[in-house]
Amino acid sequence: MGFKINEKVTWVGKIDWELRKFHGDEYSTHRGSSYNSYLVKDKKIALIDTVWQPFSKEFVANLKKEVNLKDIDYIIANHGEIDHSGGLPELMKEIPNTPIYCTKNAVKSLKGQYHQDWNFVEVKTGDTLDLGENKLVFIEAKMLHWPDSMFTYMTGENILFSNDAFGQHYASELMYNDKVDNSELMQEAIKYYGNILTPFSPLVVKKIEEILSFNLPVDMICPSHGIIWREKPLQIVNKYMEWGKNYKENQITIIYDSMWNNTRRMAESIAEGIKEADKDVTIKIFNSAKADKNDILGEVFKSKAILVGSSTINKGVLFSTAGLLEMIKGLEFKEKKAVAFGSYGWSGESIKFITKELNSAGLEVINDGIKVLWSPDDTEIERCKEYGKKLVELILVELI
Numbered sequence: 358m359g360f361k362i363n364e365k366v367t368w369v370g371k372i373d374w375e376l377r378k379f380h381g382d383e384y385s386t387h388r389g390s391s392y393n394s395y396l397v398k399d400k401k402i403a404l405i406d407t408v409w410q411p412f413s414k415e416f417v418a419n420l421k422k423e424v425n426l427k428d429i430d431y432i433i434a435n436h437g438e439i440d441h442s443g444g445l446p447e448l449m450k451e452i453p454n455t456p457i458y459c460t461k462n463a464v465k466s467l468k469g470q471y472h473q474d475w476n477f478v479e480v481k482t483g484d485t486l487d488l489g490e491n492k493l494v495f496i497e498a499k500m501l502h503w504p505d506s507m508f509t510y511m512t513g514e515n516i517l518f519s520n521d522a523f524g525q526h527y528a529s530e531l532m533y534n535d536k537v538d539n540s541e542l543m544q545e546a547i548k549y550y551g552n553i554l555t556p557f558s559p560l561v562v563k564k565i566e567e568i569l570s571f572n573l574p575v576d577m578i579c580p581s582h583g584i585i586w587r588e589k590p591l592q593i594v595n596k597y598m599e600w601g602k603n604y605k606e607n608q609i610t611i612i613y614d615s616m617w618n619n620t621r622r623m624a625e626s627i628a629e630g631i632k633e634a635d636k637d638v639t640i641k642i643f644n645s646a647k648a649d650k651n652d653i654l655g656e657v658f659k660s661k662a663i664l665v666g667s668s669t670i671n672k673g674v675l676f677s678t679a680g681l682l683e684m685i686k687g688l689e690f691k692e693k694k695a696v697a698f699g700s701y702g703w704s705g706e707s708i709k710f711i712t713k714e715l716n717s718a719g720l721e722v723i724n725d726g727i728k729v730l731w732s733p734d735d736t737e738i739e740r741c742k743e744y745g746k747k748l749v750e751l752i753l754v755e756l757i
């Protein structure tokens with residue numbers, strides 16, 4: 358059912374409490390998500406975005422309770438991805454001639470996905486749509502995170518409909534940032550940024566600077582996933598500025614996979630050495646075959662350095678290590694130190710493989726890594742600890 362945001366704007370989206378995987382299996386959504394669609398009733402009526410396709414019938418049925426569909430004058434598609442455009446085919450069956458305002462790239466993506474020649478109206482940054490008392494102003498947001506993405510700003514009510522930007526995969530009927538558990542909210546917001554927006558960070562910073570230069574008053578930011586930023590809405594914009602500038606905390610993350618616990622023991626011994634040398638640094642340790650990959654990537658995003666370890670198998674690395682390295686490469690993290698480690702029985706190629714991948718991911722590899730033959734004995738455990746201690750110095754030196 359709809360949720361009234363103010364006299365003119367009603368949320369008509371769908372909270373997806375069940376969702377645990379998004380983008381196929383690429384993104385974990387431990388707290389579900391929502392697909393936020395907004396109905397704006399002024400002298401003219403506009404609908405901003407829809408919902409994911411499986412909920413399209415439910416969406417249209419609920420929308421009919423809020424408005425006579427024939428009275429909708431304009432549809433705004435801020436982004437063509439199916440989690441926001443998936444309701445269009447069902448809706449357009451009922452109102453086939455209603456104009457769809459979107460970017461030129463969105464016309465391509467919507468046509469490419471739905472193969473329909475709907476009544477598209479291409480818009481660019483600065484174009485406006487007069488609703489009577491209020492106007493909608495369009496702002497292209499290319500690669501935030503698709504080429505077709507845009508924001509829509511509503512004058513008078515001072516609402517920025519930002520689509521995926523500033524969103525979170527976070528299901529809550531409380532709707533607003535001042536009502537939900539803030540630590541949960543920020544955890545989901547940073548995970549979302551780290552896992553989805555990191556490669557586009559330079560564009561994020563540029564886009565925010567551009568929007569701030571317009572000096573538009575912003576009373577609310579309504580993203581297309583998760584809760585609405587109502588209390589100090591610019592706090593999330595400021596966070597994006599911080600996250601977009603090669604973000605790191607005083608954290609070192611150790612990620613490993615291990616066949617017979619030897620690489621795990623290396624990980625823990627290196628961590629001990631790091632802790633001895635620096636009592637303040639946060640150390641997080643994950644087995645990449647057992648922990649959630651997106652939670653790990655969220656921690657990588659927060660780290661100043663990462664260590665990646667794997668046993669050697671078939672002259673390479675374990676499955677989870679290879680997968681995670683591929684994801685790290687895709688996210689194009691900047692200004693992060695990295696090293697490899699791992700145990701082996703006879704050939705020991707894993708650290709070479711990992712080092713090569715870390716280098717090609719653009720991470721700053723500090724040294725050749727550390728490997729241990731067979732199971733580490735006391736001497737080797739000590740060597741791992743010393744390696745950890747030395748690493749703290751190297752990271753510090755590198756940062757000076």
Ligand code: FEO
Pocket residue numbers: 436438439440441502503521581582
């Ligand atoms: Fe939430 Fe890019 O779709």
